[in-house]
Amino acid sequence: MTNWTITAGRADPLGASFDGEGVNFAVFSVHARKVTLCLFTPDGQTETHRIDLPERDGDVWHGYVSGLRPGQLYGYRADGPYAPAEGHRFNYHKLLLDPYAKRLTGHPVWHDALMGYTVGAPEADLSMDRRDSARYMPRAVVEDPAFSWGADQPPRRSVSQSIIYEAHVKGLTQQHPKVPNPGSFLGLASDPMLEHLQKLGITAIELLPVQAFLNDRFLVEKGLVNFWGYQTLGFFAPDPRYLAHGQIAEFQHMVARLHAAGIEVILDVVYNHTCEGNQMGPTLSFRGLDNRSYYRLADDPRYYINDTGTGNTLNLNHPMVLRMVMDSLRYWVEVMHVDGFRFDLAATLGRRVRGGFSSSASFFDAIRQDPVLTRVKLIAEPWDIGPGGYQLGAFPPPFLEWNDKYRDGIRRFWRGDDGQISELADRLTGSARQFDHSGRPATSSVNFLTAHDGFTLMDTVSYSEKHNDANGEGNRDGHSENFSDNMGVEGPATDPAIREARARRRRNMLATLLFSQGTPMLLAGDELGNSQSGNNNAYCQDNPIGWVDWQGADPGFLDFVCRLIALRRDHPILRQKRFLHSRPRLVDGLGDLFWWRPDGAPMTPADWAEPDLRVICVEMRIASGTPAYAQREEALFMVFNGGAAPLEVTLPAAPSGWLWRRHIDTDRPARAPGIVTGGSVAVAAQSVQMLELERAND
The missing domain is CATH 2.60.40.1180 (Golgi alpha-mannosidase II)
Structure with missing residues (x-):
């Protein structure tokens, strides 16, 4: 094997950067004593070299290896104190992914060796597991992300013109009978999909997480997977499952094709937590590089603050963690050409070390002064499960916000609940009670009836109760209050009167959505009459439950939805910035x-x-x-x-x-x-x- 040598290199940029002659490696860690670069054979099976990064500038470890080229597989090991009671969980035996990796070879294969501690030991997380985790870990890949964009231009639609379409890459494409490479970015970029989106008239597609994510162990052991993707493993890498041929250019090709069709691309991103969970979770990247810096820890630093319900919370109050998030966002805009972001559990991003949520938290200040990010669309999911976590209307401009009060109010009105007229009036006019302040426009309210999390539109009029048994949690998961109505029969109905009543209510609800001030969002498949069989939490259903049913589409309903969208486009009164x-x-x-x-x-x-x-x-x-x-x-x-x-x-x-x-x-x-x-x-x-x-x- 080549006897690689390493020189000092540079502390910037972070990650693995190819310059035409070699690769510069730079990684952040405050508390490590040593960071080692691990190189692998092209098949990823053999670790050929361990090379200690020779230089440290501040808290960035770095080195330069001449002769390395794109395609090189690599990872890191970090040596430092294993002292959970002090918040440190270094374990040199664990192969770690580069937080800035631009491509991954796959997903972790679950094994106890992925844990930094000895599974089953007394007070297990205080113990230390000395097995090498490399055979169970994916590899990071050195990438040159240059792409021939040609004449690509972002559509740059004004918010007042926007009609957002929330979709899952695989869920939308998997069952389409004419889509090549279904379940992938290339499938989404295919002619049949573009023709449908253009016919529908949407202006932006908002994709559920496509940054590399983890299949949770408890799901894999039940024969399920993480379908939605809200467990991020790498903030710069597209998830390998959506790459038909393993190349990040497939994502760039998809963006270019959607742009050529006049459609913007918005990514649902998860910067509030990572997939490593709490103290009983695996050591895959951030935890092993510098647990105390990357995560918000409790007063007893053995444990994690859990404002997200996933076990941990990213520490955006640390400048280098905030920098990682900002670098990631800029990368997806500048290199991958996306047009905006929807921030999952965004209340978490606005929490200070002390004092809770603030609209002037570091994350918001960093976003609002950034010349790259201020030109794209920014959408907040304005809540989490932490203290004071419901923050609808509290985000600073230029953020838009998902408005769950709109969803619930419109569902309740059409269900026939008492006392909903004032609520309907407020929602029709942009939810001024929440948003008419601080110079915010009426378009700040992202109005939706359905989203990935909850019933589809068809299920909202077909089920009075959730039916999540396929998730393997005894139907305890998912929302219990859906403001839905089965209209006489739970589930599919053969009675023509019930079927017509359901179709009419769906027409009424979508007409209300598209005639309301604010920014409308549709759930992919609602225009076709798609059902999830009453499952309102299909996060683990990578199967027909979670996939859009194209064969069962209702063409008459689709035509009606197209008419509604065209009317909104042609009537500025319906989409005003002023209240x-x-x-x-x-x-x-x-x-x-x-x-x-x-x-x-x-x-x-x-x-x-x-x-x-x-x-x-x-x-x-x-x-x-x-x-x-x-x-x-x-x-x-x-x-x-x-x-x-x-x-x-x-x-x-x-x-x-x-x-x-x-x-x-x-x-x-x-x-x-x-x-x-x-x-x-x-x-x-x-x-x-x-x-x-x-x-x-x-």
Whole structure:
């Protein structure tokens, strides 16, 4: 074998960097006494060299090996104190992944040797396991991530134009009958998938985690896997399971293809914790390199702060850990060309060492001053399980936030719960109670009815209870309160009346979503009528439960969803940045928002307080303060009838030379747009209508 020699190299950049002649290795550790580079044969089976990194600048260990090229397999070993009571868990016998690795050869193979401690010993995590873990570990791969991007340009859609489509790479593509390389980035980039996404009209696809992640041991032992991916193993590497040919260029190709189709790529990222779990978890990377720096530890540093429910919490208050996160985000934007991020359990990212969540925490300050990251979309999941963990509306601009209150409020209204009219009104107008402050726009609210976590839209109208038995946890996992309704039969129904009632409610709910101020998000498969058989926590279901059912798609429902999305695109009134507050407009002195009763009278305080009220009529115009150039349409009138009886609804008076055109009627989804004659409109029970005020000569 070649007798490699190592020279000092550089402390920057971190990771393994090929310069055309060799590779520079740099890795962070405050408390290590020695960091050793391990090189492997191309098949990964044999460790050929152990070379101590010769230099340390501050807390970065580094060295340069001439002659190494992309494709070289490597890992690290770190020597230091094994003193769990002091927060240190160094174990030189454990092969460690580079936190900055850009590609991994695979996933860990579960074995007790992956643990830094002796499994089964008394007070096990205080013991030390001396078996070599290398045979059970994947290898990091030296990569040159250069890619021929050609004329690739980010679509750079404004947030007000955005319609987000949350999808799983494999779940979306695996069962599509015409997709080559299903279950992979290449499958998602294929013509059949792009044609569907373009037909649907979405502007951005938000992918469940694609950064390399771990299959939890308890799942593997039950014959299951981590399907969703919220257990990150490497923050720079695409997960190998989505690489059809093992090349990171496959991800870049997917992004370029989606961009060419006018679709942005948003990544769901998990920087709140890692896959190493608590003190009883494996030693794979961060724990073995510097446990005390990478993780937030309890007052007794043997244990971990667990604000995430996964066993550990990343220590973003340490500057080098924060740097890793920021370097990772920039890498995915600059090198992989993604267009934004959705931050899992983002309340964790805003916690200071003392004092809890703060909108001016280090992570937010770092993001907001970064010239790369301030030009992409940033979306927060605004909660975790830590103290004060629910922070909806508390994130600083330019963050958007997932709005679970929107989901629950709209589900409850269409389910027929009492007292939901005021809630519906708030959600239709952008959830101002949460977001109308600090200069935040109405688009800050990411409105959704369904997401990966919970029922699909079809299951929301087909099941009153969750059915998670396939997860092997006795149906104890997943949310128990879903605000769902089986409409007479639990699960699939053959009764035509029930099937039609379910289809109508799905149309009503999606019409409400796409006619609401804010930023709408759809769950992949909802447009097809996809079901997960009542499983509302399919995190471990890499099988037909978790995959989109293309063969059972409802083409009529898909066409209706396409119409709704097109209407939102074509009507700026539905997607305004400014909040509507019934204020007069400078351009004409008219208000920008009116709430009407079906008889044409304005809503009164007594009406708003009526618990049995099931219908609301709203007239929206361009918001007060909007520049004149943006005022391209006059008014929209919408009726949301959640009651059991049809209504004759009085239309707002149309000025001379103007008339109302009906665009959508969920009772008659195939109904063509048409002029409404007379001063009223018939609205069926359990339906939505949307009308536009137009000039007669148009």
